[in-house]
Amino acid sequence: MRYSDTDRQAVGFLLGLADEDTGERIRARTGLPRRERPRASRARIDRIWNWKPLPASVVIWVLEQDDPELNALAWRFVGPDLALRRALARGVPFGPGRTKALPVRPVHQQQEPDVPESYVRHGLVGALREAASMASARAAGSMVLTRDDWETVGAAHDELPLPGYARWVLSVRPDCPPALRGRFGSHPKFTHRLRQAGVLDGPARYATTHAPASQVLEVLSMGHVLFPARVRDAEDALRPLVRDHLGGREEAWAVLVQLIGTFHGTAPELVTTAGAIA
Numbered sequence: 572m573r574y575s576d577t578d579r580q581a582v583g584f585l586l587g588l589a590d591e592d593t594g595e596r597i598r599a600r601t602g603l604p605r606r607e608r609p610r611a612s613r614a615r616i617d618r619i620w621n622w623k624p625l626p627a628s629v630v631i632w633v634l635e636q637d638d639p640e641l642n643a644l645a646w647r648f649v650g651p652d653l654a655l656r657r658a659l660a661r662g663v664p665f666g667p668g669r670t671k672a673l674p675v676r677p678v679h680q681q682q683e684p685d686v687p688e689s690y691v692r693h694g695l696v697g698a699l700r701e702a703a704s705m706a707s708a709r710a711a712g713s714m715v716l717t718r719d720d721w722e723t724v725g726a727a728h729d730e731l732p733l734p735g736y737a738r739w740v741l742s743v744r745p746d747c748p749p750a751l752r753g754r755f756g757s758h759p760k761f762t763h764r765l766r767q768a769g770v771l772d773g774p775a776r777y778a779t780t781h782a783p784a785s786q787v788l789e790v791l792s793m794g795h796v797l798f799p800a801r802v803r804d805a806e807d808a809l810r811p812l813v814r815d816h817l818g819g820r821e822e823a824w825a826v827l828v829q830l831i832g833t834f835h836g837t838a839p840e841l842v843t844t845a846g847a848i849a
């Protein structure tokens with residue numbers, strides 16, 4: 572049986588969550604290869620940035636690796652996001668505890684968004700307080716880049732709440748500290764905005780709620796390269812489902828392989844459906 576590369580890697584990721592004996596038997600039956608080696612994954616990563624936009628938090632997990640090559644790939648994906656474009660152009664590190672600027676390609680340095688005039692006139696907090704529209708708030712918010720900037724913004728907000736536009740654009744930033752986001756507001760509209768922006772509380776959420784399953788699982792199959800410190804959370808979220816609904820049943824895995832290429836639901840829905848059909 573022939574499969575697309577996406578389907579092969581997606582099923583391979585799920586097989587990696589089963590026991591070793593099951594993986595060997597299913598690979599022998601279906602002709603699927605062993606899990607891809609890191610070097611091969613890295614050579615294939617470029618393609619994922621040509622899909623429909625990934626959730627914003629997934630991009631941040633990638634940037635947390637502070638890998639200049641991955642950052643160069645991510646540059647094409649962040650599009651009109653002024654804050655991330657500015658951070659990438661300046662080599663701002665995202666990994667925990669890192670402060671040293673990263674190497675940046677000259678062409679990306681030259682494409683940094685213009686510094687907003689309001690920031691020049693009023694400084695960081697002043698520009699955020701002056702924001703009277705979404706456009707001006709996005710421009711001012713694009714200057715919030717480092718952990719020190721976020722601490723400054725948090726202190727200013729605690730002293731006097733920031734205007735709604737400023738809180739909105741900062742709260743939907745995937746790199747906004749969760750504690751500060753909580754102080755910005757808890758209205759249902761905020762939750763809706765976060766969902767629209769693709770802000771997630773972790774890889775487990777991505778693995779279990781996003782679709783289509785084949786694309787999500789392929790991204791996770793490259794997690795050992797894209798976000799190795801976080802991919803285990805996704806594996807832990809899906810492993811019980813794989814064992815309960817597929818286990819060592821070859822017929823269930825065969826059904827999953829047949830379904831995955833055209834299945835539009837989430838990974839848990841795919842696994843449970845395959846198990847039920849079998």
